[in-house]
Structures are given as C-alpha cells and as structure tokens.
Amino acid sequence: MKTAIVTAEKRVEHITTEVPIMNISNLNVYSKSAHILKNINITIPKNKITVLLGPSGCGKTTLLKCMNRLTDLYSELRLDGTIEIDGQNILTERNRITEIRQKMGLVMQRPYPLPMSIYDNIAYGLKLKGVRDKNVIAEKVEKHLREVALWDEVKDRLKSSAQRLSIGQQQRLCLARGLAVEPEIILADEPTSALDPISSRVIEEQFSKLKDDYTIIMVTHILRQAKRLADYVVFMYYGEIIEHGNAADIFENPQTDILKEYMRVGH
Amino acid sequence: MTKRLFIDKLSSRWMVLCLSVLLLLPLAIGLGLVIKSSDLWLTHALGSLIFSQDWSPSESQFGFWPFILSSLWVTVVALIISMPLCLLAAIFLTQFAPTWMLKVMRPVIDILAGIPSVVYGVWGVLVIVPLVADIIAPMFHNESLGYSILAGALVLSVMSIPYILNMILEVFRQVPVELGEASLSLGATKWETIKYVFLRKGATGIISAYGLGFSKALGETIAVMMVIGNVVQVPASVFDAGYPLPALVANNYGEMMSIPTYDSALMFGSLLLFIIIITINVIFRYIIYKSEAI
Ligand SMILES: Nc1ncnc2c1ncn2[C@@H]1O[C@H](COP(=O)(O)OP(=O)(O)O)[C@@H](O)[C@H]1O
Ligand SMILES: [Mg+2]
Numbered sequence: 004m005k006t007a008i009v010t011a012e013k014r015v016e017h018i019t020t021e022v023p024i025m026n027i028s029n030l031n032v033y034s035k036s037a038h039i040l041k042n043i044n045i046t047i048p049k050n051k052i053t054v055l056l057g058p059s060g061c062g063k064t065t066l067l068k069c070m071n072r073l074t075d076l077y078s079e080l081r082l083d084g085t086i087e088i089d090g091q092n093i094l095t096e097r098n099r100i101t102e103i104r105q106k107m108g109l110v111m112q113r114p115y116p117l118p119m120s121i122y123d124n125i126a127y128g129l130k131l132k133g134v135r136d137k138n139v140i141a142e143k144v145e146k147h148l149r150e151v152a153l154w155d156e157v158k159d160r161l162k163s164s165a166q167r168l169s170i171g172q173q174q175r176l177c178l179a180r181g182l183a184v185e186p187e188i189i190l191a192d193e194p195t196s197a198l199d200p201i202s203s204r205v206i207e208e209q210f211s212k213l214k215d216d217y218t219i220i221m222v223t224h225i226l227r228q229a230k231r232l233a234d235y236v237v238f239m240y241y242g243e244i245i246e247h248g249n250a251a252d253i254f255e256n257p258q259t260d261i262l263k264e265y266m267r268v269g270h
Numbered sequence: 271m272t273k274r275l276f277i278d279k280l281s282s283r284w285m286v287l288c289l290s291v292l293l294l295l296p297l298a299i300g301l302g303l304v305i306k307s308s309d310l311w312l313t314h315a316l317g318s319l320i321f322s323q324d325w326s327p328s329e330s331q332f333g334f335w336p337f338i339l340s341s342l343w344v345t346v347v348a349l350i351i352s353m354p355l356c357l358l359a360a361i362f363l364t365q366f367a368p369t370w371m372l373k374v375m376r377p378v379i380d381i382l383a384g385i386p387s388v389v390y391g392v393w394g395v396l397v398i399v400p401l402v403a404d405i406i407a408p409m410f411h412n413e414s415l416g417y418s419i420l421a422g423a424l425v426l427s428v429m430s431i432p433y434i435l436n437m438i439l440e441v442f443r444q445v446p447v448e449l450g451e452a453s454l455s456l457g458a459t460k461w462e463t464i465k466y467v468f469l470r471k472g473a474t475g476i477i478s479a480y481g482l483g484f485s486k487a488l489g490e491t492i493a494v495m496m497v498i499g500n501v502v503q504v505p506a507s508v509f510d511a512g513y514p515l516p517a518l519v520a521n522n523y524g525e526m527m528s529i530p531t532y533d534s535a536l537m538f539g540s541l542l543l544f545i546i547i548i549t550i551n552v553i554f555r556y557i558i559y560k561s562e563a564i
Contacts, residue, residue: 071455073451073454073455076447076450076451076454078368101457101458101459102457104454104455104456104457105456105457107455108455109451109452109455111448111451111452113448115446115448115449115451115452117449117452117453117466117467117470118449118467118470118471118473119466119470127453127456127458127466128456128457131456131457131458131462132457177452180452180456181455181456184456184457190455
C-alpha cells in the first residue's frame, strides 16, 4: 500500500517538471442528489495529449465541462475548488467567461455543426472574436480547414450547408471551428465515438499533429485509442481520480486493481 | 403466419384508405364550393366579383373586395401583434426563465387554447371594444365606436397566442442542448447563441407555426364577428369597422332570402376563403423550402 502512494507521488513530480497549462485543485461537483466529482487534483501539461480514461458515468464529461464553464448551463450543479489557467481561477470569473471559453476549443461526442454554411461555421468564432476583415476571415477559414485535412474535400462547396457533410467530415469541421478561435487547449469528449473507423483514424492523426501547437485534453473510454494517443493519462472511476501519470507508466505498470481490471476487460 | 400476414396486409390497406380520404377531402370541399357557387360566377365577371366594392344583393351586385380586405386586415394585424410576442415568450420561457415557470405556463397555455371562441368574443365586447373606443383610438386622434378591425385583431391575437406559442415552444424544445454548448464554447454570449443558432435552427418550425397560426386566424369566425362591427366597407384604418368573409357566411347563411344567387354568393365567399388559405399555405411552404436550404 505504502509503495503505491510513493510511486503516485513520484509521478506527480515527474509531470510537474513539464510546463503546466492548467491546474485543477480540490475540485468537487455536486448535483442535488449526487457527488459527481470528488476532490479532483491534477495538473495538465502543455503541448501534450492528456487522456481522461474511465467507464461511462464516471464524470469525464462533467470534468471537461468544468474546464470551460459549460457547467454554468446546469443550475442544478454546484462546484467548488479551483481551476487555474494562466494564473487565473476560471471558476470564480464573472465577466470574462466568453474569453475563457475561447481559450478552449470543444469537440463533442457527436458533431453539432451550426445551422449555417461550412464557411460560416468557421467564420462564426472569428466574428465573435471581432475579426471583421473579409480577407482575413477567408484566409483563416482556409487555414483551419487545411489543418483538419478538410479543405480539399469542401473547397468547392464552402457556401453549402454544413449539415450535408458526412458525419466524419462534420466532426473535422467542428474541430476546425474550435481551432479557429485560436485556443490554447482543445477539449475533446469522446470525439470519435460516433464515427466509423476510418474517420476516427483521421481525427486521431489530426490530434497527434495538433499537439505541437495545442494542449489536448481528450476523453475516451477506448483503451486502444488512449494507448495510441496519450502522453499523460488520468484514470477516473465513480467521480474520483484513481491513478494518473505518464502513459507509459500507467499502461505498463498499473497500480490499482480497478485499473488493472479495466485494462484487462478493455483488451 | 398467414393470419399475421393477412392482418398486416389489411392494416396497410386501411392506412392507404384513410390517407386517400384525407387527401381527397380538401379536393372534395373545394369542388363542392366551386359547383355550389357556379350560379354566381357563371353570371358575373370574376374580376368584378373579387375587386368590386359594390355589395347590394338585391340589385344582384356582388363585390367581395370589402370582405376580402377586412379578412386580410384583421388577420395581418392580429399576427403582427402575436408573432413577435409568441417568439419572445418562447425564447424567454425556454432560455431564461426558471424551469418551474415553463411548467406553470404549460397548463395555462392549454387552458387559453381550450376557451371557446364565443367566450373570447364576449370578453372582446366587454373589454376590448371599450378599450379601443375610449383609450386607443383617442390616443391616435381617431374616433371609433370600438367595433373595429383593431378590436377584432386584438381578440384574434390573444386567441392565436396559445396556439402559436405552443408550436414555437416545441420547436425550441427540439433544438439540441449541445448545439447551444457548441456556440457558447466558441465564445458566443447567450443572446448571440439564441440569435445566430437557435433562431436559425428553428426557422423552419417557427415559420410553419406562423403559417398555421395565419390560416387558423383567417378562418376564425364567432369571436371576430362579435367585435368587428360587420359593416360592408373597405376599411380605411384599423379603427374602422369591417366585415370579414367568415362573418359574412355565418351571419347570412340559412336565411335563404328570395334574392336569386344569394346563397351561391355565400358559397363563393367560402370558396374565396378557401383559396386565400391555400395561397397562404403555398406561400409559407415556399418560405419554409427556402429556409431549409440554408
Ligand atoms: N446536470 C447534471 N445533473 C445531475 N447529474 C448529472 C448531471 N450531469 C451529469 N450528472 C451525473 O454525473 C455522472 C457523471 O456523468 P458524466 O460526466 O456525463 O460521465 P461520463 O462522461 O464519464 O460518462 C453521471 O452519473 C450523471 O448522471
Ligand atoms: Mg461522457
């Protein structure tokens, strides 16, 4: 028992030698009837892919929503603790919520393209940021569509409805739309769960490339995917962080029975 | 097995039958009206029937223009009042109000929708007519007896609110929460999200709610008839009395006077109403088709 705790602490030290971008401490989330997140403490390293792993219902989505204050939409949730980005506790911020959200790009479980054209889906965030120059917008639309390898597929129908794209293309569009606001962090909630294997691969490849410029926090319950992508793994179970650390350590040398079991079943 | 297949066949036949009845019904009604009013449109020029203002059945003059205009006036004014009201109320109830408020509003809306139109009519006579005569008309330096297009429109707008509001609430209920989250996560404010995302996503549904509201308001008879004055004239302003098509038919049908072609004139009035409603529907269909293309 003792050794387990020591190794866990060592891991934390190892991580803090990297550049941290987000610091979560003592985060608790309660609903009316349940304690959804229990005392979450983690540091997210910059320019890495952090994977939140765990069975469904363990609170991964909720944790992600805390990070960009989408929890505000659910009046039944009560949060305490801190989430620090750039030295600022975003949970207590009252006025600059839109700016906080623009530090993060969100990719959801299923793509939800905005009810407008492909072009406008990307331009939307830019316009919200105050970009007015049409040429700049056009340039950025192209840049971000290229960034997600969608440009060649849609360049001839930028003005047509985003709804008509295939679901895999829609998901890449949603990624591009998030990138267009030039976030520091990409939050991805099971981004491939609604996609076919090929589209999933494309998204995964994008993520590996994007980590040079962005920090990625990705939720998944697919163990293989976590192994392919993760630099850093956070394993959650019933609202608690059970283990976290470098991907190699976690996957080769899991400490807890719960994670061992999860990995055995996941294979 | 054979029995199940038989029932299967039978049930699908039934459905086809019901559907064809449903499809043939408007056709049959339209055809009936055309035939029943033939005495009129065979003996009078169609142009003068529609555009003439001269209504004197005893001299065989049947100009429907005052009735057509009254109908359109009262409906359009009613909708101008109720459309933005319903939209804003729906936005408020689904996006800003606490959830209990929507829960309280639902039965209230249902009750409003269930009140018989004659009750709205009585309320109109007791409240709206004096309101128009004593307060609203003087405010605009007008004289009015109160029995007017405006009174009809006010009563009609109140009547159409529960109907339209219910449909728009349903439209907003069907917009996925995640779409809102996507917009907010891009840095939009709540209002920007409503304006650029929810309203666009719901545009088709909102327009069809308006279209249905329009058709229903156009055909509403009793309540409007009780407050609009029923004077055959082309109303010069909303403070004038009018005489909408449904009122014309309802007031006079059955009093089979000895005037030849009078009852086929009333049939022709119904036919006009029918045609106007179809035209409105086609227009709204077109708008919906256009808005779906986005
Ligand atoms: N707004 C909410 N109100 C009440 N309970 C919630 C709410 N959101 C999530 N939960 C509960 O919190 C738990 C974690 O949910 P979630 O974060 O979606 O899990 P995961 O994404 O890991 O599958 C679930 O048991 C869920 O029912
Ligand atoms: Mg989830």
